[in-house]
Amino acid sequence: MQIDSQIVGLLLEGIRDTLYMVLVSTILGYALGLPLGIMLAVSDKNGIRPRPALYRILDIITNILRSIPFLILLILLIPVTRALVGKSYGSTATIVPLTIAAAPFIGRMVESSLKEVDQGVIEAAQSMGASDGTIVWKVLLGEARISLIVGVTISLGTILGYSAMAGVVGGGGLGDIAIRYGYYRWETGIMLITVAIIVVLVQILQWIGMRIAKKLDRRIP
Amino acid sequence: MAFLEAEQLFKTFHTANGDVEALKGVSFSVKKGQIYGVIGLSGAGKSTLVRCINLLERPDKGRILLEDHDMTALTDAELRKERQSIGMIFQHFNLLMQRNVLDNVCLPMEIAGISKKDARKKALEYLEAVGLANKAHAFPVQLSGGQKQRVAIARVLAGKPKLILCDEATSALDPETTGTILHLLQEINKKHQITMVVITHEMRVIEELCDEVAVLESGRIVESGLVSKVFNDPQSEAAKRLLLVRQTQDILKGTGE
Known part of the structure; x- marks a missing residue:
């Protein structure tokens, strides 16, 4: 195998497409998953406004979506993707299934982050006459922020992994390159380089996320 | 009344x-x-x-x-x-760990709709009242138990409780x-x-x-x-027991534990 400028260009394009898919899907995933996670945490039987029926419904929907393997979800959602984006292949199209797969996952992580917040602090805010909205905003999200940032980091890594899987159906990005060159054309070298780049990307995202979390944590004396 | x-x-x-x-x-x-x-x-x-x-x-x-x-x-x-x-003070203080002392005291005022700027100014006065104005920018994790409780008291005062x-x-x-x-x-x-x-x-x-x-x-x-009546001349078994607990503690302290 020769590494010529054409391949470098291809890989750079792959990195760009992957980052584009991952970042946009994470943002959209949080747009859906954050409210979902908040609703789960608030409506739980130990939440600030227990609503058992609502919790049960959200819980079931989240579990169903979470238990569908991503590759299957990708194929199941093709008609939806077509309707929304106009085509079912390429990196923009892949954002649709990525977002749908990420949202319940993110919702669960947000839920668990918010449930870690000390009950005593929530009670203190209630004793001051805080509304539910104020408690969510100032107490739950404020106190759980480190855990939430760690959650974003984990989400980015997971979504990056999913995005590579989307290569199987022409999803664009690094996964697409790995499948097309590595699998269909038997060019193991390119496949290995692609995998290495994915690993490095995950490491970098992880490192940045953890650094931010540590820097913002006020519980470290 | x-x-x-x-x-x-x-x-x-x-x-x-x-x-x-x-x-x-x-x-x-x-x-x-x-x-x-x-x-x-x-x-x-x-x-x-x-x-x-x-x-x-x-x-x-x-x-x-x-x-x-x-x-x-x-x-x-x-x-x-x-x-x-109605202010409330807790055994475990219940301060927001991710907020500094000053912003903890601001919370009841934020709830009451006072602007952040005014709240911060007043919060400093309440911290002065509990002798912790010098810790305004510290975080709860850096305080002792007694200091945390004084922050909690300043926070209660910030709600102007009756x-x-x-x-x-x-x-x-x-x-x-x-x-x-x-x-x-x-x-x-x-x-x-x-x-x-x-x-x-x-x-x-x-x-x-x-x-x-x-x-x-x-x-x-x-x-x-x-208080003087109940403690000097307890009528109930429960009050007598509480007095006994107290006396035992005093005795233990007296003998250097």
Whole structure:
């Protein structure tokens, strides 16, 4: 195998497409998953406004979506993707299934982050006459922020992994390159380089996320 | 006229191990400006009782009358408004760990809709009142237990309360720090005429702080009256037992433990 400028260009394009898919899907995933996670945490039987029926419904929907393997979800959602984006292949199209797969996952992580917040602090805010909205905003999200940032980091890594899987159906990005060159054309070298780049990307995202979390944590004396 | 009146409070908790009757018809009344103590051993129902006053716990039966208004009849919005004028101090301080001291004191003012700028200015005054203005930009994790409780007291003052509820406010503190916190609470009571209800299992807290005391045992008030009367001439078994606990502690201290 020769590494010529054409391949470098291809890989750079792959990195760009992957980052584009991952970042946009994470943002959209949080747009859906954050409210979902908040609703789960608030409506739980130990939440600030227990609503058992609502919790049960959200819980079931989240579990169903979470238990569908991503590759299957990708194929199941093709008609939806077509309707929304106009085509079912390429990196923009892949954002649709990525977002749908990420949202319940993110919702669960947000839920668990918010449930870690000390009950005593929530009670203190209630004793001051805080509304539910104020408690969510100032107490739950404020106190759980480190855990939430760690959650974003984990989400980015997971979504990056999913995005590579989307290569199987022409999803664009690094996964697409790995499948097309590595699998269909038997060019193991390119496949290995692609995998290495994915690993490095995950490491970098992880490192940045953890650094931010540590820097913002006020519980470290 | 009573400032605060609890009328026949009942509360039962339904747990996996069966029902627990925490309150079985508790009534008491507190005059304006008074520091009213409730003492009892753990499991007597003290915490439930104090939580019923601001309805963090809703009693199954009974009423809470604050300045003749029935707290149990308020709507959610009215209750939130009323709670803004009732401060609460907790055993474990319950400060926001991700906010600095100054912003912790700001919280009740933010809830009351005061602008962040005004709130910060006032918060500094309240921190001065508890002697912690120099810690305004520290985070709770950097403070000692006594300092954290003083921040919590400044936070309560920031809500301009007419009533302060203390739930085992000194139980997590060493004896010396307990003394300074009790002194501070007394000072606040004298200076601002703020009525207080103090829940504790320590006789010392009642002796040093309270005017009147009620002895709570298994969800019932078994004895109440002026502190001097109840402690010098206890009538109930529960009060006698509490005195005995105190005497034993004194003896243990005397022999150097």
